[in-house]
Amino acid sequence: MxxxxxxxxxxxxxxxxxxxxxxxxxxxxxxxxxxxxxxxxxxxxxxxxxxxxxxxxxxxxxxxxxxxxxxxxxxxxxxxxxxxxxxxxTGLARVHGGEGDTLVVDAGARWQRVLGATLPRGLTPPVLTDYLELTVGGTLSVGGLGGASHHHGAQTDTITELEVVTGTGELVRCSAEHHSDLFDAVRAGLGQCGIITRATVRLRPARQRARRRQLYYDSLGTFLADARTVVKDGRFDYVEGQLILDDDSGTWRHMLEATSYFSLPHDLDEAALLGDLADDRDAAESEEMTYHGFLDRMADGETVLREEGSWFHPHPWLNVFLPDDEVADVVTETLAATEGADLGDSGLVMLYPIRADRLSTPLLRVPSSELVWLFALLRTGRPYDPEGVARMIRLNAELAERVRPLGGTVYPVNSMPMTPHDWKDHFGGAWDALETAKxxxxxxxxxxxxxxxxxxx
Ligand SMILES: Cc1cc2nc3c(=O)[nH]c(=O)nc-3n(C[C@H](O)[C@H](O)[C@H](O)COP(=O)(O)OP(=O)(O)OC[C@H]3O[C@@H](n4cnc5c(N)ncnc54)[C@H](O)[C@@H]3O)c2cc1C
Incomplete structure (x- = not known):
């Protein structure tokens, strides 16, 4: 107060x-x-x-x-x-253009708008979140991850300059060269040291089309092995994964989402891309769409969730990063203890690896491991059920606590109380710089x- x-x-x-x-x-x-x-x-x-x-x-x-x-x-x-x-x-949302392969945009612009400005130039931000209606400033304040992060890191790794209003009301431009302490304190800095008002985003060439494959695995081990392979060799442009509970049998299936971008008339060599993977090929699904259609694929889901109401229900989410050598045990244990009611009707579990050498934002804390796994339990609570929601929040805190001594970290877009002491632990070696910047x-x-x-x- x-x-x-x-x-x-x-x-x-x-x-x-x-x-x-x-x-x-x-x-x-x-x-x-x-x-x-x-x-x-x-x-x-x-x-x-x-x-x-x-x-x-x-x-x-x-x-x-x-x-x-x-x-x-x-x-x-x-x-x-x-x-x-x-x-x-959100009123500070102008796209200012940009030179060559960059775009200068106000921080209140949504990524949907950014994409709308870059695609006519044949360019795209390297990394986009799964949902495009988030703002530039909002995702840069947490990191911003997506299926292209195993190639290009977090969105915060793709920014070359920021305009920031500091906590004293001073307007400062910062980059890796100028006021780099501020640049490092605001990227994934949870809004603690400045308010981002404008960002310069590095762009890359966009392809016209996307082929999205959903590859299914009965065994977690095989899913993990294939995900490791494709993320290390970089054969797909986009890799994410979902763990799907069959409510009737109580068993989990593992789905690798592997998408390639291409421009006509070139086609993709499916045999070369998929030949050595061990998924249940009879169950595999493949569809083709425009590049923008793929990136904006959550739009239809949003409409459905809004209509059925669960978009407006509580969302006690948890996102943690796991080191590669712990992912199998932690995920196996967590799934064994997770029932449909722990996720809620429209809940979702995601799991995908990112190459740690692509992540260079100091305040985005990830395990020391060649590959880090984003493990997300995106729970939906029932409305007017505070006990149920409180239970989900407790489950979040328990899992975050369980992974910490294993070298796991949180990706801080969570529903879970964190004290300043917890944050100090979380930021670890980056804490002193953050405190000084604050x-x-x-x-x-x-x-x-x-x-x-x-x-x-
Ligand atoms: C449906 C959905 C899908 C998502 N998908 C992904 C995903 O694929 N990948 C991913 O990484 N994340 C994802 N997220 C999480 C999302 O990136 C974060 O919650 C993000 O912070 C939300 O952006 P926002 O514009 O709504 O920010 P807000 O919720 O408005 O703000 C988030 C935080 O940043 C601060 N902040 C906002 N703007 C600024 C600014 N300009 N300068 C400094 N601080 C600021 C706020 O004070 C707050 O602390 C998803 C979230 C939802 C709801």
Whole structure:
């Protein structure tokens, strides 16, 4: 809570809007997780980086917490500010073009919009998340992973420059060459040291089409072996995996999603790509679509989930990274203990490997292992069932605790309480640099309280 009551009349004049009506405050008190609710005193819809700078300077002088908010798809209050100011960045969404193989874009733009600007140039961001309606600033604040991460790392590894408003309201451009401490503190920095207002994204050539294959395995061991092979040799452009529970038999199937991009008239050599893989070939599925259609494949799923309502239900999600030599044991044990009710009706389990040598963002903490596995239990709770949701959150905390001594880490888009002590453990060798950057760039401790990384100033 702020040092003193916030008088909105004192806010500096800005181009955007200052809102304190009930619908605006109620919307900013929620997020996609539908678990945590913290009501701000005001919502500011920023129209420019200057707006962001003015509001943060104002808040810093008064010790008022400020939470930047992109698409609000956080699962556990990460974009909320109890009694403070939520800075809605979705109006800061211009695409500014770019030279050669780069694109400069405002941080409130959704990746869907970014792709819409790059594809006509025959270019694409190297890594996209599975869902394109997340904002640039929102995913760069956590890392941003997808099926192309085994080639190109996290989205934070594909950024060449950022424009950032620090916790004192200063507008700074940073990159690996200039203010590199700030660059390293904001990429996957959970909004602790600055609010990203603009990003320069490195692009690569886009192909026109995608062939998506879903390869099924009865045995976890065979699935893991094939996933390792294809990620190490890089034969596919995109690799992810899902573990699917058959509710009737209680058994799990393992699905490797392996996609290749290509442009006509060239075709793909399926025999060479699939010949040595040990999946149940009779069960394999393959479909072809446009490159954009593949990347935007969650759009149909979103429509269905919205219609059936579960899009608006609680989402007690857990994402952890596992080292390669522990993945088989941890996943076997976890699946054996997981029933349909632990995931919820539209719940999903994902598992895929990423080459650690492609990940270079200092604050994205991953196990020391040649391959790291993203293991995600994307649970959906029932509405009006706080005990059920609390149980799912407990399961999350137990699994995160179980993997820690094995060298596992969390990918921090989770529904699970984390204390500053937990965060210090999590950041490990990167903690000192983050703490120093926090003192330097957010000396009043006002930025992004919902992450709980630092004790309230
Ligand atoms: C359906 C769905 C699919 C997903 N798929 C993937 C996936 O494939 N890969 C993946 O890596 N993640 C995935 N995620 C997780 C997602 O990347 C994170 O939750 C992300 O932070 C959400 O972006 P957002 O724009 O909604 O951010 P918000 O929820 O608005 O904010 C997230 C955090 O970042 C801070 N923040 C927001 N904007 C800024 C900014 N400009 N500067 C500094 N801090 C900021 C907020 O205060 C908050 O702490 C998915 C989430 C959902 C709901």
């Amino acid at each position: 702020p040092d003193s009551p916030l008088d909105l009349a004192d806010l500096p004049a800005i181009e955007g809007d200052v809102l304190d009506d009930e619908p605006a405050l109620a919307a900013a008190a929620r997020d996609w997780g539908h678990i945590v609710q913290a009501r701000p005193r005001a919502v500011v819809r920023a129209a420019s980086a200057a707006d962001v700078a003015a509001v943060v300077e104002f808040a810093a002088a008064r010790g008022v917490p400020v939470a930047p908010r992109g698409a609000g798809h956080s699962p556990f209050g990460q974009c909320q500010a109890d009694g403070g100011i939520v800075l809605d960045l 003192r330097t760039y957010d000396p009043h401790g006002v930025l992004t309280p919902g992450q709980g990384v630092f004790a309230p100033g």
